[in-house]
Amino acid sequence: MPEHIFNSRDRTYKSIYGAVAVGETVTFRLLLPIEYGILPIETASLVVLDSDGVHNMTFELRKTGDTYLGSAYWQVDYTPLVPGLFWYHFEFMAGGYTHRLYNGPYGTGYVDAEENPWQLTVYSGEQVVSDKWKGGIMYQIFPDRFRNSGSKKMLHKEGRLIPWDSEPEWTEDKSTGLWNTDYFGGDLKGIEEKLPYLASLGVDIIYLNPIFEAHSNHRYNTADYMHIDPVLGREEDFIELCSAAHKLGMKIILDGVFSHTGDDSIYFNKYNHYDSVGAYQSKDSPYFSWYKFETWPNIYRSWWGIPLLPEVIETNPSYVDFITGPGGVIEKWLKLGADGWRLDVADELPDEFITAIRNRIKAVKPDALLLGEVWEDASNKTAYGVRRKYLLGTELDSVMNYPFRKAIIEFVANDNAEDFFEQILTITENYPKQITDSLMNPLGTHDTVRILTRVAGFDCEDMSTAEQAAFRLDPEARERAKELLKIAAVLQYTLPGFPSLYYGDEAGLEGGKDPFCRKSFPWGNEDKDLLEFYKELGSVRKHKSYVLADADFVPVSAADGVICYERRKTDIYGGSFSLVVLVNRGDELINYTLPDYMKDVSTVFASEGVVTDTGLVRLPAHSYLIMENVPVIRKEYRRGSSI
Numbered sequence: 001m002p003e004h005i006f007n008s009r010d011r012t013y014k015s016i017y018g019a020v021a022v023g024e025t026v027t028f029r030l031l032l033p034i035e036y037g038i039l040p041i042e043t044a045s046l047v048v049l050d051s052d053g054v055h056n057m058t059f060e061l062r063k064t065g066d067t068y069l070g071s072a073y074w075q076v077d078y079t080p081l082v083p084g085l086f087w088y089h090f091e092f093m094a095g096g097y098t099h100r101l102y103n104g105p106y107g108t109g110y111v112d113a114e115e116n117p118w119q120l121t122v123y124s125g126e127q128v129v130s131d132k133w134k135g136g137i138m139y140q141i142f143p144d145r146f147r148n149s150g151s152k153k154m155l156h157k158e159g160r161l162i163p164w165d166s167e168p169e170w171t172e173d174k175s176t177g178l179w180n181t182d183y184f185g186g187d188l189k190g191i192e193e194k195l196p197y198l199a200s201l202g203v204d205i206i207y208l209n210p211i212f213e214a215h216s217n218h219r220y221n222t223a224d225y226m227h228i229d230p231v232l233g234r235e236e237d238f239i240e241l242c243s244a245a246h247k248l249g250m251k252i253i254l255d256g257v258f259s260h261t262g263d264d265s266i267y268f269n270k271y272n273h274y275d276s277v278g279a280y281q282s283k284d285s286p287y288f289s290w291y292k293f294e295t296w297p298n299i300y301r302s303w304w305g306i307p308l309l310p311e312v313i314e315t316n317p318s319y320v321d322f323i324t325g326p327g328g329v330i331e332k333w334l335k336l337g338a339d340g341w342r343l344d345v346a347d348e349l350p351d352e353f354i355t356a357i358r359n360r361i362k363a364v365k366p367d368a369l370l371l372g373e374v375w376e377d378a379s380n381k382t383a384y385g386v387r388r389k390y391l392l393g394t395e396l397d398s399v400m401n402y403p404f405r406k407a408i409i410e411f412v413a414n415d416n417a418e419d420f421f422e423q424i425l426t427i428t429e430n431y432p433k434q435i436t437d438s439l440m441n442p443l444g445t446h447d448t449v450r451i452l453t454r455v456a457g458f459d460c461e462d463m464s465t466a467e468q469a470a471f472r473l474d475p476e477a478r479e480r481a482k483e484l485l486k487i488a489a490v491l492q493y494t495l496p497g498f499p500s501l502y503y504g505d506e507a508g509l510e511g512g513k514d515p516f517c518r519k520s521f522p523w524g525n526e527d528k529d530l531l532e533f534y535k536e537l538g539s540v541r542k543h544k545s546y547v548l549a550d551a552d553f554v555p556v557s558a559a560d561g562v563i564c565y566e567r568r569k570t571d572i573y574g575g576s577f578s579l580v581v582l583v584n585r586g587d588e589l590i591n592y593t594l595p596d597y598m599k600d601v602s603t604v605f606a607s608e609g610v611v612t613d614t615g616l617v618r619l620p621a622h623s624y625l626i627m628e629n630v631p632v633i634r635k636e637y638r639r640g641s642s643i
Contacts, residue, residue: 086119201535256341256342508531581625
């Protein structure tokens with residue numbers, strides 16, 4: 001039943017939830033009192049502003065004749081004609097005075113409140129992501145640290161191979177980059193050997209951190225985009241890895257580092273290690289125009305001021321053609337077996353460059369995926385003074401979804417249940433559904449504190465490098481952290497998008513910030529309890545992918561450390577079915593009463609001690625429960641907020 005004047009997350013008031021496509025008509029409805037105070041409401045209007053807040057359009061609402069508890073419905077149809085980011089609010093007049101309706105908490109409209117308009121994302125209707133990406137499980141691999149096949153390593157001149165179970169080097173001066181020349185020896189053959197292991201986790205997407213030739217273990221300082229780093233193997237090893245992965249139904253995503261190269265590269269060649277004439281060596285170099293020299297050759301723009309990483313000019317025609325042209329970097333590796341690309345620091349890449357990358361990807365493999373590294377809400381991100389167009393239909397298919405990670409961690413680590421839904425719904429409301437269903441949802445990455453350490457309450461921000469190197473959770477803290485990690489993973493595996501598991505998290509690796517989040521995989525010393533949990537959760541994800549791939553996200557309740565939500569789908573007959581997720585992050589047992597329409601649920605996956613009985617659920621501390629709700633008729637559970 002309607003409860004508000006307006007709520008952007010309720011189809012009673014806004015006929016399409018979230019973003020809308022160009023040419024798609026959305027109906028806005030207000031439920032206004034017949035009289036405001038003692039004065040009749042005379043007119044009402046919708047005010048829409050463009051992304052810069054400069055141009056505005058006003059659309060008059062009309063009374064529908066429908067009333068509810070002394071209030072009348074007003075509505076207007078709006079059809080956006082161009083993609084973009086728009087902001088809207090409402091105005092109505094009573095007694096000659098104009099009142100304004102703005103966005104308040106949880107999408108609800110408030111009269112004469114703080115000026116805070118609603119966001120409307122309008123995207124090109126051509127935005128289509130292949131269904132093969134939806135409902136999957138991603139596994140992120142830092143290649144040097146996952147698996148050493150034992151093959152002979154062709155180390156770079158400065159590099160040294162260290163024992164597999166060593167601690168990452170950290171005592172050298174980070175600004176020199178020397179600490180990144182220690183190699184554990186992980187390689188492509190090692191990854192291929194462990195594909196059956198990944199299959200046991202339910203993995204069907206593998207994201208590889210950079211694999212191209214570079215003079216560091218992280219390889220974000222590319223030396224040659226056209227060759228596999230010899231420490232990892234040969235081009236034939238990459239082809240064989242892709243072929244073996246495809247036979248198991250897995251896809252491979254590569255890391256594209258295109259905002260900068262290494263100074264020790266074919267293109268810059270600062271140390272004269274290559275036969276090429278690099279930009280550092282001569283202004284006549286074919287690569288000279290790629291770089292941003294202030295005083296050639298020693299003063300040049302570099303990524304975050306690190307001289308090892310000279311920036312490129314991503315709009316330079318020669319560079320654009322090299323990356324995105326026929327036979328270029330994007331095309332070569334897709335044709336050799338890759339299924340998609342992840343763009344490093346996407347906010348530092350111009351829109352037109354991302355579009356060029358997308359166009360080449362789709363020309364070579366129309367169902368390939370292009371996702372970008374964006375840490376914030378990608379729909380309204382402003383970078384370097386420019387409003388970005390990532391999600392409007394001509395750029396990214398997906399993004400690294402750090403906002404979901406933030407929401408999960410704040411709930412699990414800090415018991416913040418009430419804000420959890422707000423953070424999740426903000427993203428699902430702002431993003432086109434095609435993108436929401438394809439979000440890469442990590443809990444940990446190569447750039448973050450290990451998730452087991454983080455949910456234990458340590459972000460390592462105030463720890464010195466030496467303190468991080470020595471830090472370990474004590475047994476009691478580790479067991480508690482494992483319980484919280486399982487809750488976090490259940491949320492991660494059941495929210496819209498696909499979960500991204502960072503190598504070793506399932507094995508119980510701990511660690512602080514770089515380089516301690518990049519330890520070698522503990523083969524033979526895995527945390528068996530966590531590993532078994534992830535295998536079971538992965539199996540649930542695979543078997544319920546028909547729901548989790550694209551079902552709507554429907555919040556049920558969030559309070560006192562307990563969260564409940566549905567992933568709900570509607571069939572062609574008007575009935576629906578759903579998975580119900582219920583977790584108790586708190587330190588005390590909770591008895592939770594399910595809504596009436598969930599009385600016939602069946603348990604799919606649960607932690608020990610959880611008991612369900614005729615709609616009453618007994619949830620011990622730090623517990624989780626996934627249930628399946630049998631098909632019911634929609635009218636049986638009509639709710640005020642239907643998403």
